[in-house]
Amino acid sequence: MCSPRQINEPRSGTGRRTFLRTTGLVGAGVAMTGLEAAPPATAAPASGAAGAPAWHPDPDSLRFTLAVMPDTQYLFDGESIHPAPVEASFRYLLSHAREENIVFLSHLGDLTEHGQISELGPIDRAFRLLDERGGAYSVVAGNHDLDSSTDDQRGRTPYLDTFGPRRYRSSPSFRGASPDGYNTYHAFRAAGREWLVLALDWRPSAKGIAWAREVIAGHPRTPVILTTHELVYADHEGEEARFSDHGQWLWDELIADHDQIFLTLNGHYWPPARTVRKNKVGHDVHLHITNYQNRYYGGAGMIRLYRFDLARHTVDVRTLSPWILDRADDHLNELERGEIERTSSQDYFSVPIDFEERFAGFAPTAPRPARPASRLVIPGTVAYWRFDQGGRDGAPVEDSVRVTDHSGRGNHLTKVAVPGSPADALTWSDEHHPDQPGHGSLSFHGDKSPLRGACLRTADGAPLNGATFRSGYTVEAFLKLPADWDGGRNAWSGLLGRRGPSGQAGKTGGDMEEPVVTLSLSDGHGLQWAVYPLNQDGAVTNWSHELPLNTWWHAAVVNDGRHTTMYVNGCPVARNPSTPANGLTTLGLPWLLGGYEYGGKIDQIMHGWIGDVRVVDRALPVRDFMSS
Structure with missing residues (x-):
């Protein structure tokens, strides 16, 4: 910008800046066209560069x-x-x-x-x-x-x-x-x-x-x-x-x-x-x-x-x-x-x-393609459910539906509706996490006031019902909570859990009406893994941070036979207890997907989306998660 001494201010009252913008004749630069080549100065460089790290940014x-x-x-x-x-x-x-x-x-x-x-x-x-x-x-x-x-x-x-x-x-x-x-x-x-x-x-x-x-x-x-x-x-x-x-x-x-x-x-x-x-x-x-x-x-x-x-x-x-x-x-x-x-x-x-x-207009990010179910059935997979083979987006899930367990273990899912719930309490959806193998999900429309909604369950006698996971486990799920999720109506809804009150399993170290296994959402829309291990009387809980609404997340709970770690989007959370935890207690009862049981009865239904869910009978590294 030109200094005041370099150009006269116009007398019309127009501001100096306005004059400079319109004339463009700013400065006292010297035109040197035709001048003999002036090589770059050869004096020694200024001090201080020696010892500085070389310029190697992380690309x-x-x-x-x-x-x-x-x-x-x-x-x-x-x-x-x-x-x-x-x-x-x-x-x-x-x-x-x-x-x-x-x-x-x-x-x-x-x-x-x-x-x-x-x-x-x-x-x-x-x-x-x-x-x-x-x-x-x-x-x-x-x-x-x-x-x-x-x-x-x-x-x-x-x-x-x-x-x-x-x-x-x-x-x-x-x-x-x-x-x-x-x-x-x-x-x-x-x-x-x-x-x-x-x-x-x-x-x-x-x-x-x-x-x-x-x-x-x-x-x-x-x-x-x-x-x-x-x-x-x-x-x-x-x-x-x-x-x-x-x-x-x-x-x-x-x-x-x-x-x-x-x-x-x-x-x-x-x-x-x-x-x-x-x-x-x-x-x-x-x-x-x-x-x-x-x-x-x-x-x-x-x-x-x-x-x-x-x-x-x-x-x-x-x-x-x-x-x-x-x-x-x-x-x-x-x-x-x-x-x-x-x-x-x-x-x-x-x-x-x-x-x-x-940048989508000139360099769109190609969506990750769907991956076949067979690629996700890795060694140790005991259940794998996905929802990309259902009805059209927004269509109610039929009462007669059977969601296939792609692990080949026969842990198929069927629909369970709370009496009086509308037909569209559970619907098919095309929404999915960008890194989800299956490009589809289930949209749950649960509410507690009054209780309504529908969830899925494994059949009586399904192999998963009796599994104790003494050598460890990995439980994964993709989920998204809607913008209208409300703690007063939707808290403590389950993503995945095992039926059966803990008291009936002989666990007296806590609320004996709680289920023996549950991955649920707290009143602050954070995840809670609350389970009764085989080796102790009380529950062990892992907690995530509050998950922002209207965003897809990947959650994983990994147990190596000794301790349990929760991950959100592949990152370990802070509230992972050091409490020893081996295996999962069972009464041989079915698992619920999208439902939470208390006192032996369904007490809450999920409000949100659940994508692919997988259970493996060993601890997986992050690189083997479904989102990787």
Whole structure:
């Protein structure tokens, strides 16, 4: 952004920023077309890179960080050269590269105040800190780095000699440049996929836009982050960002009709701001401006960290000055203490993005195909039920239904309805967990006030009824609870359980009306595995955390003959007791799926979906769960 001394304010009363947006003639950059080649500076690199870890981000972690550095021009201004803040930021990125999984740095332009060789040399040396350690980064030209009245067809400049394509020859991320050299694109791998950074000149020409379109077309399944010097702005702190005149042109010419562009980053103006616009297919594009040159010490080398977390569908943003942070234990002056970290709503925030949904238009995630039942009948399988061979979605489960036990052990299921329940108290459903082998489920519509619903049961004399599992077991189920699940009406409904009061089995160490085995849902929609082992009089219970509603889950309970561990989505829960537990008590009575018994009678029916259920007579490792 131009300083007040560089251009006269219009007399019409129009704000300085408005004038700069409409003229585009910002800065005192020097056109150097035809200048003899100015080789990169050869002075020794700044100290501090030695000993820093090499740049080796984890390409598969679902958490990674994109670093952003905006305008640094006031630190490289004629005879006023102050590289220390920028060097401190680079050293911070290198020293935190592994723990933060930093994959890339984007500089947003206006590296220098005048684009002179004497200014470019020091920042060139600062960037060598990254070069020496294999850092991946991009740089774009700002209006102060060259003649701002020209576009990317301007020809040769000191900026291009210093930060042109040849600089990236050994870069792990560089993929190519436009013929003029002012536009580049880079790629990094993170979260198991490739991401593309499109770094555009201060003023891309029609040729530059055509080149950018070709780059995107050549990577049709790759999400794109676009960086450029000018795009959006805000006049006042806390305002929503809006397009400059040039930014609107860039949106119309490139961004709006390329769905792969989901995030844009620019500097030039201040204060920081952001907005969200819909592109031509109706998807969100997040547009952010970040610039701190107007703040103490020319922005003090501020960097912004975009921490992507694809598991949480969130990007967490943090802004700080490592240069000041490095000296936080020293005596800082009054202004430094206020600039260590920026915490306004435009500098420290989170952006929710469902990446799978956002990228579905150009890189849809192929659903996992159904797997045949025979593949799930592993050694030790004593029961395996799935519900993908029933009626149409939403159709009532027939009273005469028999759900096949695919284990071959004959533990088939039949329907049991609470008297007076409607026919649609139990229905077939096409819904399923994305990692579920069978693509179908049962939808239970149970309620306790009054008691109604239907569940399934094994037959009298089924082999599973008498199994004691002395050598261990694994019980697995897929489930989903609806948004209207209510603890007052739906608590303590069973996913799977064995009939028979514990007192009748000689167990007197607890409530003798409780069933001998149950996997049920507590009043806080968390899972409870409550069983009476063979080796003790009382019950042993495992508890999960509360399961968010309207989400599919995989639950597993694993006993190795000594102790029991509950897993949710393959992760062990906290409330797994160390109590010894061997086997499962039995009265030889049937098992219930979707029903809970108390005092020898059905007391509650499941409200929600149950997908594939499998019981194995040994402890399975997580890698052998049905969800794997």
